[in-house]
Amino acid sequence: MIRQLMLAQLRVMFREPGVLFWVFGFPILMSWILGIAFSGEGQKNLTLPWVGPDTYLAELSQSGQLSKEEGGWRMEVWGPAKEVLHFKAMEDSEAQTWVRRGRAQLIASFDGTQLHLQLDPKNPEANATFHLLKNGLENQTLELQIDPITTQGGRYVDFLIPGLMAMGIMNSCIWGIGWTLIEMRMKKLLRRMVATPMPKGALIFSQFLNRLVVSTIELSVLFAFAWGYFRISLVGSLLALLALIIAGNIAFAGLALLMACRTSSTTVGSGLVNLTTMPMMILSGIFFSYQNFPEWSWPYLSNLPLSLLADGMRAIIHEGAGLAQVAYPLTALTATGLLCSFLALRVFRWY
Amino acid sequence: MREAVIELKGVVKRFGPLLACDHLDLTLYRGEYVGLLGPNGAGKTTLVEMIEGLQKPDSGEIKIFGKTWSQASKELQGRMGISFQETRFFDKLSVEETLRLFSSLYGGGNERIEKVLGQVALKEKRKTYTVNLSGGQRQRLALGLALLNEPEVLLLDEPTTGLDPNSRRDLWEILQEIRTQGTTLILTTHYMEEAETLCDRILFMDQGKVLADGSLSELLTSMGLTEMIQFELDQPMDKTSLPLELKNLPFELEPGLKKGQVRVEKVIESLPAFLHWIEERGHILKELQSRRMTLDDLFVSMTGRGLTEDD
Ligand SMILES: Nc1ncnc2c1ncn2[C@@H]1O[C@H](COP(=O)(O)OP(=O)(O)O)[C@@H](O)[C@H]1O
Numbered sequence: 001m002i003r004q005l006m007l008a009q010l011r012v013m014f015r016e017p018g019v020l021f022w023v024f025g026f027p028i029l030m031s032w033i034l035g036i037a038f039s040g041e042g043q044k045n046l047t048l049p050w051v052g053p054d055t056y057l058a059e060l061s062q063s064g065q066l067s068k069e070e071g072g073w074r075m076e077v078w079g080p081a082k083e084v085l086h087f088k089a090m091e092d093s094e095a096q097t098w099v100r101r102g103r104a105q106l107i108a109s110f111d112g113t114q115l116h117l118q119l120d121p122k123n124p125e126a127n128a129t130f131h132l133l134k135n136g137l138e139n140q141t142l143e144l145q146i147d148p149i150t151t152q153g154g155r156y157v158d159f160l161i162p163g164l165m166a167m168g169i170m171n172s173c174i175w176g177i178g179w180t181l182i183e184m185r186m187k188k189l190l191r192r193m194v195a196t197p198m199p200k201g202a203l204i205f206s207q208f209l210n211r212l213v214v215s216t217i218e219l220s221v222l223f224a225f226a227w228g229y230f231r232i233s234l235v236g237s238l239l240a241l242l243a244l245i246i247a248g249n250i251a252f253a254g255l256a257l258l259m260a261c262r263t264s265s266t267t268v269g270s271g272l273v274n275l276t277t278m279p280m281m282i283l284s285g286i287f288f289s290y291q292n293f294p295e296w297s298w299p300y301l302s303n304l305p306l307s308l309l310a311d312g313m314r315a316i317i318h319e320g321a322g323l324a325q326v327a328y329p330l331t332a333l334t335a336t337g338l339l340c341s342f343l344a345l346r347v348f349r350w351y
Numbered sequence: 352m353r354e355a356v357i358e359l360k361g362v363v364k365r366f367g368p369l370l371a372c373d374h375l376d377l378t379l380y381r382g383e384y385v386g387l388l389g390p391n392g393a394g395k396t397t398l399v400e401m402i403e404g405l406q407k408p409d410s411g412e413i414k415i416f417g418k419t420w421s422q423a424s425k426e427l428q429g430r431m432g433i434s435f436q437e438t439r440f441f442d443k444l445s446v447e448e449t450l451r452l453f454s455s456l457y458g459g460g461n462e463r464i465e466k467v468l469g470q471v472a473l474k475e476k477r478k479t480y481t482v483n484l485s486g487g488q489r490q491r492l493a494l495g496l497a498l499l500n501e502p503e504v505l506l507l508d509e510p511t512t513g514l515d516p517n518s519r520r521d522l523w524e525i526l527q528e529i530r531t532q533g534t535t536l537i538l539t540t541h542y543m544e545e546a547e548t549l550c551d552r553i554l555f556m557d558q559g560k561v562l563a564d565g566s567l568s569e570l571l572t573s574m575g576l577t578e579m580i581q582f583e584l585d586q587p588m589d590k591t592s593l594p595l596e597l598k599n600l601p602f603e604l605e606p607g608l609k610k611g612q613v614r615v616e617k618v619i620e621s622l623p624a625f626l627h628w629i630e631e632r633g634h635i636l637k638e639l640q641s642r643r644m645t646l647d648d649l650f651v652s653m654t655g656r657g658l659t660e661d662d
């Protein structure tokens with residue numbers, strides 16, 4: 001009996017197209033992508049901002065720990081595998097920007113006696129980098145001083161909150177519009193509604209407005225919590241933030257329409273939802289910066305809709321950006337959304 | 352003069368090699384209750400959905416109120432009431448909320464909702480989520496949506512399929528009440544009883560063709576012989592020995608020649624002669640039944656298959 005029960009369920013699983021991908025393909029794909037991000041392979045680029053004169057680095061290079069390279073210094077660390085750390089000298093303000101944007105998690109400087117490392121101890125990536133650096137300096141009798149970053153913008157949670165807000169908009173649209181449409185089509189409710197004199201645009205527009213209202217409320221609640229609990233305040237322009245929320249909703253409403261334009265099967269539908277959201281959740285720098293991926297991929301990754309939205313939110317919330325500074329993400333997101341909607345509605349299956 | 356409401360000329364619909372509608376010519380008139388009767392796969396849904404504008408014919412022309420779908424889709428949608436073979440609603444929307452939503456889609460307010468709730472007998476369920484409705488209640492709600500815009504033409508695709516006999520009868524009653532308003536009804540079904548009860552015009556459909564078209568009595572008398580005797584004898588029957596008056600009747604015998612049936616004009620006229628012949632031959636009658644012909648018999652005689660059989 002157990003055997004037949006198992007057999008039946010296995011058969012159902014293997015005969016469902018898509019399931020095989022999620023069971024076997026997807027985990028492999030994920031580990032591969034994350035592997036690129038978090039292992040030395042594929043040219044991981046750990047560059048640390050160095051603030052102040054680099055005389056100490058020059059000193060280290062005498063003892064063979066470091067070598068000079070173009071634009072900075074290079075340190076090879078032998079752990080389980082060889083890893084390379086790069087130091088790049090820069091102004092403090094630039095270093096802060098690097099950290100805020102997730103390009104680096106740690107700022108190094110030398111005050112004559114101690115090596116100061118500014119980092120957020122709650123950031124797992126920063127800790128990993130710190131330990132790597134500590135390994136590299138093992139045979140130096142040098143005091144390492146951790147200066148926890150406590151000002152807004154440099155902490156891990158500062159990186160996280162705007163990303164989560166962007167992700168909120170994405171999920172709200174993909175589920176609220178895309179999934180809902182697929183379900184309505186599956187139930188033949190869509191064709192029943194389209195068989196009334198209702199203009200088709202009215203249905204789509206009402207969904208978009210709903211998403212706008214819901215995500216604005218959702219984001220307000222999230223931000224209020226972040227403000228109360230993590231003391232994150234809005235440095236930039238509220239107007240720009242609202243504009244970005246609208247643009248984000250346009251972009252993801254468009255993607256949702258495209259995703260939902262043909263299928264009437266909820267199985268295929270949930271696959272499509274995952275296929276749309278999962279890669280962006282990983283590649284768009286929500287939980288960790290996309291700058292963990294090889295440098296050549298940054299221009300592509302930073303132009304993913306979710307990256308544009310998340311980076312724009314970070315710029316407004318932490319760096320004080322206004323409408324002018326987020327003009328690019330605003331236009332790009334709106335254009336993406338309109339283009340996707342246009343394509344989707346051309347092939348949309350209403351019946 | 353009767354007013355034509357729906358006119359089809361040479362309508363063809365193919366799905367690959369399959370002819371779902373095979374050169375249909377049809378005119379339906381105002382106030383008619385038309386039953387599209389046919390087995391599964393006959394092409395009923397395809398035909399109805401072409402009338403509803405949801406599918407396009409490959410060739411031929413469909414006019415409703417003298418207009419084609421490409422000319423006046425919004426107007427036609429507003430004048431028709433439709434319900435599909437199966438529709439589900441927003442799960443967590445109540446009956447009343449669903450009616451309100453659809454009323455607004457037809458450009459109306461909430462003024463008709465009470466009336467419709469009464470018509471489809473869902474007043475007590477108005478606050479119930481649609482997901483919690485029974486099959487019969489769900490079909491009544493679908494009918495309610497179709498009635499919201501006071502349609503001149505009502506198209507119902509298998510409104511009672513899958514319902515228990517009581518729910519089916521409830522729905523028939525509702526449709527009989529609406530009849531007084533002069534609505535034209537087109538209803539598809541594979542229950543002959545439904546067509547017999549509700550429809551004053553019955554279209555037999557099979558394999559994309561209309562095989563017969565007329566009122567119940569017209570269809571039955573079109574066969575000439577409207578009654579039927581079914582019998583079983585103790586030994587094989589020899590048709591050649593029948594007396595003259597019975598010899599030309601269409602006896603149909605099952606293999607083994609003991610069991611069979613014969614269509615007759617009037618049982619009371621033919622039966623005595625038949626019984627007399629049986630006695631004369633020394634046969635013993637094991638079973639005897641006589642009844643009026645039904646639509647099902649008619650369908651079998653035209654297609655060799657029953658209405659509810661799947662082929
Ligand atoms: N979208 C479609 N694609 C392919 N074949 C179809 C499609 N819709 C209907 N058919 C076929 O056309 C025939 C008529 O179908 P349908 O009109 O649904 O019959 P009915 O409603 O009388 O049961 C059937 O053989 C059915 O399989």
Ligand SMILES: [Mg+2]
Nearest residue numbers: 395396436509
């Ligand atoms: Mg059908």
